[in-house]
Amino acid sequence: xxxxxxxxxxxxxxxxxxxxxxxxxxxxxxTPTVTCYDPAIPPDLPPSPPSSxxxxxxxxxxxxxxxxxxxxxxxxxEDTWDNLLGQExxxxxxxxxxxxxxxxxxxxPVADLVHEAYTAAIDHTWRSNIPITxxxxxxxxxxxxxxxxxxQQTQVLGExxxxxxxxxxxxxxxxxxxxxxxxxxxxxDSDVNALYDKLLVEYQQSxxxxxxxxxxxxxxxxxxxxxxxxxxxxxxxx
Amino acid sequence: xxxxxxLQSLIFEVTQRCNHTCRHCYNVWQGDAPADQTPYPRGxxxxxxxxxxxxxxxxxxTCNHVTLTGGEPLLRPDLPALLDFLKGRNIHxxxxxxxxxxxxxxxxxxxxxxxxxxELPLLSHQAEVHDHLSGAPxxxxxxxxxxxxxxxxxxxxxxxxxxxRHNIEHLYETMKLAFGFGARALMFNRFNPGGRGRxxxxxxxxxxxxxxxxxxxxxxxxxxxxxxxACSIPIQPxxxxxxxxxxxxxxxxxxxxxxxxxxxxxxGNLRPCNHSTTILGNLFEESxxxxxxxxRMAEFTRAxxxxxxxxxxxxxxxxxxxxxxxxxxxxxxxxxxxxxxxxAVEPVA
Numbered sequence: 001x002x003x004x005x006x007x008x009x010x011x012x013x014x015x016x017x018x019x020x021x022x023x024x025x026x027x028x029x030x031t032p033t034v035t036c037y038d039p040a041i042p043p044d045l046p047p048s049p050p051s052s053x054x055x056x057x058x059x060x061x062x063x064x065x066x067x068x069x070x071x072x073x074x075x076x077x078e079d080t081w082d083n084l085l086g087q088e089x090x091x092x093x094x095x096x097x098x099x100x101x102x103x104x105x106x107x108x109p110v111a112d113l114v115h116e117a118y119t120a121a122i123d124h125t126w127r128s129n130i131p132i133t134x135x136x137x138x139x140x141x142x143x144x145x146x147x148x149x150x151x152q153q154t155q156v157l158g159e160x161x162x163x164x165x166x167x168x169x170x171x172x173x174x175x176x177x178x179x180x181x182x183x184x185x186x187x188x189d190s191d192v193n194a195l196y197d198k199l200l201v202e203y204q205q206s207x208x209x210x211x212x213x214x215x216x217x218x219x220x221x222x223x224x225x226x227x228x229x230x231x232x233x234x235x236x237x238x
Numbered sequence: 239x240x241x242x243x244x245l246q247s248l249i250f251e252v253t254q255r256c257n258h259t260c261r262h263c264y265n266v267w268q269g270d271a272p273a274d275q276t277p278y279p280r281g282x283x284x285x286x287x288x289x290x291x292x293x294x295x296x297x298x299x300t301c302n303h304v305t306l307t308g309g310e311p312l313l314r315p316d317l318p319a320l321l322d323f324l325k326g327r328n329i330h331x332x333x334x335x336x337x338x339x340x341x342x343x344x345x346x347x348x349x350x351x352x353x354x355x356x357e358l359p360l361l362s363h364q365a366e367v368h369d370h371l372s373g374a375p376x377x378x379x380x381x382x383x384x385x386x387x388x389x390x391x392x393x394x395x396x397x398x399x400x401x402x403r404h405n406i407e408h409l410y411e412t413m414k415l416a417f418g419f420g421a422r423a424l425m426f427n428r429f430n431p432g433g434r435g436r437x438x439x440x441x442x443x444x445x446x447x448x449x450x451x452x453x454x455x456x457x458x459x460x461x462x463x464x465x466x467x468a469c470s471i472p473i474q475p476x477x478x479x480x481x482x483x484x485x486x487x488x489x490x491x492x493x494x495x496x497x498x499x500x501x502x503x504x505x506g507n508l509r510p511c512n513h514s515t516t517i518l519g520n521l522f523e524e525s526x527x528x529x530x531x532x533x534r535m536a537e538f539t540r541a542x543x544x545x546x547x548x549x550x551x552x553x554x555x556x557x558x559x560x561x562x563x564x565x566x567x568x569x570x571x572x573x574x575x576x577x578x579x580x581x582a583v584e585p586v587a
Contacts, residue, residue, distance in 0.1 A: 007328065127246060130497070131487065145420070149464055156418035165365060167379050174386035174419055 008220055012228050013117030014124035016235070017064045021125065053099035058234050060093050061118070064125050071129040083130075086122040093118045106230065113227035147185040153178055243527055245301035249501040249512050250292070252320065253282050253309040258336045259373030260359075262400050262442055264432035264565075265309065266515045272568065278515060282504035285316040289323050291506050291521060296327055298526035305332040305499075307512070312339035318351055325352035332357060336372065337381035345387045356388055357425070360397040363411035371404060382419065389420040397421040401452055402429045402442040409452050410459050417463040426456050426486070430471045431575045432513050432565040439566065439575055446477045446580040457483040472558045475551055477580055491556045494539030500530060510538045513561035516570075541570035543577070 050056045070085050097111040106114070145153075157178065161171055187195065254267050263269075267278040283291065295301070304324055311317055312335055324331050332355040333348065340348075340356070358381050361368040368378035388395045397416035399409065409426070416424050428449050431439045444452075453469070460467045470489035473480055480488045492498050493510045501512040506521045508529045516538055518529045528534075543557040557563075563574040573581070 123244075131490070152463070153418055153420065156414055160415065160418055165363075166382060170379070170383045170386050173383070173390055177386065177389040177420065180390075 009113050009117045009224055009227060010120035012231070013119070013121035016061070016117070016231060017121035017125050020062060020064045020235075021068050053096045053103065054105070054234070057093065057096040057100065060089055060096065061121075061231070061235055063089060064121065067122065067125050068129045071126055072131075083122070083126045086126050090115075090119055090122055107223070107226075109223045110226045110230060113224055114230055117227065117231060144184065145181060147182070150178060150182050150185070154182075241527075243299050243530055245299045245500065246497050247303040247305055247499050248295060248299070248301050249305045249307060249499050250295075251308055251501065251503045251512070252288070252306050252311045252317065253314045253504055254280060255282075255313045256309045256336075257313060257338055257374070258310065258377060259434070260336075261371055261373060261434065261438045262402055262429050262431075263434040264430060264513055266433055266509075266513070266565065268433035269435070269437050275515075275568065279503070279505055279507060279517075282314075283506070285319055288316070288320065288504070291502070292320070292323060294521055295502060295526060296329065302328065303330045303332070305334060307334035310336055310338065312344065318347055321348060321351035321353060330354050335384075336374075336377065337384035338374070338377065340380075340384035340387070342387045342390070345384065345393060346391050349388075349391055349393045353393065355422075356384075356393060356395040357398055358384060358395050360385075360399060360412055360416050360421075360424075362405045362408040363415045364408065367405050367408065371400070371402065382415075385419040385421070394422050395420075396423040396425055398425040398427060400427050400429055401444055401449065403444050403448070404442065406444050406448050406452050410455050413456070413459040413463060413465060413467075417465050421465065423466040423468060424456075424460075426452070426467050426469045427471045428469070428473065428576065430513065430559050430562050432562050436566050443575055443579055446576075449473065450478050453478065453480075453483050453486060457485050460485045472555065474555055474558050474577055476549065476555075477577070490554050491559060493560075494532075494535045498530070510535060511561055513559060513565070514538065515561075515565060538570060543571060543573045545573060545577075545581075 050059055067085055067089065071083070094115055097106065097115055100106040101108050101111050157171065157175060160166055251265075254265065256263075256265070267280055271277050282288070292304075306317070306320065308314075311333055314320070321331060331353055333353050334357045337356075337358045340358075359368075359372070360381060361371045362378075365378040368381070369375050372378075385395055385397070397412075397419075399405075399412055399416075401409070405412075413424055428444060429435065429442050431443065435442065453473075456467045456469075459465070466487070467485070468487045468489065469480075470487075472490055473488060480486075491511075493514075499511055500518075501509045501514075502521065503509070507517045508519060508521055508526070510516055510518065518534050521529065532539075538560070541560050542552055543563070546552045546555070546557040549555070558574045558577050560570045560574065562576075563572040564570045566572075566575050567578075572578075
C-alpha cells in the first residue's frame with residue numbers, strides 16, 4: 001500500500017492520541033493542566049505549570065484523555081460541537097512549536113509536520129467521542145467477539161432453529177461461521193503461532209512477499225521521519 | 239485559495255433504481271410528489287462519468303469515508319469498479335443494501351474490494367412483517383442469508399430496524415435475531431416520513447408512547463446481548479427524555495456543521511442530507527466548497543419550527559428532522575410529523 005507523507009503524519013498523530021487515551025485512567029482534573037494521569041501522576045510530569053516550550057508541548061500531547069472526556073460529557077453542547085477545547089489545544093500547540101523553532105530546537109518544516117500530526121490527533125479524538133448524528137449508524141467495534149458472546153449466540157441460534165422459521169441452509173451457514181469464530185478460542189498459543197506461520201507461507205507461495213518495514217512504500221521525506229521521531233522522543237524522553 | 243471542506247462522510251446514491259418497494263422508503267425521488275412541487279431529477283451517469291464525479295468530490299474535500307446507497311446499490315453492475323476506485327484512494331466504504339442481491343459470491347467480491355461495513359434492514363423476526371414493509375416477498379429470507387454469508391466471509395454488518403406501527407412491538411425478538419446472526423450493532427430508527435413513506439404516514443408513524451416503550455426494550459436488550467444500539471433519527475427531548483436510556487446512542491441533525499453528511503445523487507446533484515429534497519447545485523458545475531457555502535445552506539440550517547423558538551434545546555434538537563417537515567409539509571420550518579402528531583398527545587415540556 002502506498003502511503004503519502006501527508007497520510008502518514010496524520011495517521012501517526014491519530015495513533016499516538018489513541019495510545020495516550022488507551023493507557024489512561026481518567027480522573028477529575030486536579031489542576032487545569034495535569035489531568036488524566038491523576039492520581040498516578042508520572043514522576044516526569046512537572047508539579048507546576050511548565051516553563052519550557054518543550055514541556056508545554058509534551059503536556060499538550062498528554063491531554064487527549066481530557067479532551068475525549070470533555071467531548072463525551074459535553075454531549076450536544078455547542079462548545080463540544082465546535083470542539084472549542086480542541087481548537088484551544090491546537091492554538092497552544094502552535095505557539096509552543098513556534099517557540100521551539102525560535103529557539104532553534106526544531107526546523108520550521110518539521111514543526112509544521114508535528115503540528116499537522118497534532119491537528120489530526122485532535123480531530124480523531126473529537127470524531128471518536130462526539131455523539132452520533134442522525135445519519136451515522138454507530139461506531140462499530142471491529143474486535144473479535146468474545147467467547148462468552150459466541151456461546152450466547154450459539155444458544156440464541158438454537159432457539160431460532162427450534163422455531164423453524166429460518167431457512168435451514170441459512171442457519172447452516174451462520175452456524176458454520178460461528179464455529180469458525182469459536183475455533184479461534186480453542187487454539188493454544190502455539191496453535192495460533194502455527195496458524196500465522198501457515199498464513200505467511202501461503203501468502204508467500206501465492207507470489208506475495210511480505211515486505212519488511214524498509215520495503216513498505218512509505219513516501220516519507222526526511223522531514224516526516226524527523227517529525228515522527230520528534231513526537232516519539234517528546235513522549236518517551238521528557 | 240479556498241480550503242477543502244472536511245467531511246466526516248459522504249453519502250453517494252449510486253442509483254435510484256430499487257428491487258423493493260418499502261412502505262417506509264425515504265428516497266426523495268419516491269412517492270407521489272405534490273402537484274405544486276417539481277419532481278426530483280431522475281437518472282444516473284455511466285461508469286466513467288460516475289468515477290469522474292467521485293474524483294471531483296474527493297479531490298475537493300477532505301473525506302476518508304463514503305457510504306454507497308441508493309436505491310439498491312447492487313443493481314449497478316459497475317459497483318465493484320466503484321469500490322475498486324475508492325479502495326485505490328484509501329477511502330473506507332459502507333454499503334447500504336436491502337440484501338436481496340447479496341449472495342455469497344457478490345459478498346466475497348465486495349469484501350475483497352474493501353467494503354468495510356454493510357447496513358442491512360431487519361424489520362421483524364417474522365418474515366411476513368418484514369416482507370410486507372419491504373413490499374417484496376422473500377425479502378426476509380434474502381437478508382438473513384446475506385447476513386449469514388457476510389459473517390461467513392469475515393465481513394461486518396449492522397442491522398437497521400425502522401420502527402413503525404406494524405413492527406415496533408417486535409423489537410426485542412428482532413434484536414435477538416440480529417445478535418444471533420452476528421450483527422455488530424442495531425440501528426433503531428423511528429420511522430421518519432419522506433419519499434414513499436409520506437404516502438403511508440398515518441399508517442406507519444408510531445406514537446410517542448410506543449417509541450418510549452421500544453426504547454426501554456432496546457435499553458434492556460442492548461445490555462442483555464451486548465449489542466450497541468444507535469437511535470440515529472432525532473427524537474425530540476421534549477417528547478421523550480432520552481437520558482433515561484443511557485446505553486443507547488441518540489443522533490441529532492448535523493446539517494450545516496462540519497459533521498454534515500452531504501448527499502450526492504447519481505447525477506451529481508448535492509443535497510444537505512439524504513432526506514432533504516433541497517438541491518444545493520450540481521458538482522459538475524460548481525466546486526464542493528461553493529455548493530456548501532454558508533449562503534447556500536442558510537435556509538436549511540436556520541429553519542426551526544416556531545414552537546421551538548424559545549426552547550433551550552433548540553440548537554442541538556432543531557425540532558427534529560427538518561427534511562421530513564420539508565418533504566411532508568413543503569416547509570423546512572414546519573413541525574416534522576413525529577413532533578406534529580405527538581405533541582398534541584404528549585404536551586411539550
